[in-house]
Amino acid sequence: MVSDEIGTLLHDRATRGKTLTPEEHNVLEQWYREQDRMEAEALNFKSDLKTEHGLQEQIDAILVRIGTVSEQIYKLTDENRSLKNDIAHLHKQLSEKSVAQSV
Secondary structure: OOOHHHHHHHHHHHHOOOOOOHHHHHHHHHHHHHHHHHHHHHHOOOOOHHHHHHHHHHHHHHHHHHHHHHHHHHHHHHHHHHHHHHHHHHHHHHHHHHHHHHO
């Protein structure tokens, strides 16, 4: 059984677009199943586990995709920032060279 502290922490990271290791992802899936089971017991509700599992797999796949896209956005943002700095540096060099030639 996954502790609520660990499950909540992994859930928080996943929903904020942080990347989880495959092991962490499996632990989170197990925690989700445990939460679903406890909720169903509390409501005295018996659901079709096959359908529930299929939906959970789709949700998990979407969460993984969101994390991947977020990671790509962060990388592109960093690359963009670096390119802007390079361009600014080149502009400065060009400006300094133009001033030096005109003197």
